[in-house]
Amino acid sequence: MRTPPSLLSLTIDSALFNISNISDLSPLPDHILLDLFLRTLKAGKLNEKVLKLFLATGKDEVLALIQALNIRQNLIPVLPTRCSEKF
Secondary structure (H helix, E strand, O other): OOOOOOHHHHHHHHHHHOHHHOOOOOOOOHHHHHHHHHHHHHHOOOOHHHHHHHHOOOOHHHHHHHHHOOOOOOOOOOOOOOOOOOO
């Protein structure tokens, strides 16, 4: 017989399901944040918005993992526009 999932596991699963609606992850402890990041990768839900969310935490372990996996933000070039007739 299988053991039921822990409350922590259910909470992380719920956070993963709603990851696009979360605005701040910085209050989370490091081990939970790492687990959530790894589950996000495994679920294929890591996009630019979610990556910025994890980067905004400033947690060394998460930043090191992102760097170790060579995950980078997309840099979208911005073309200059004319603001006035001086140019």
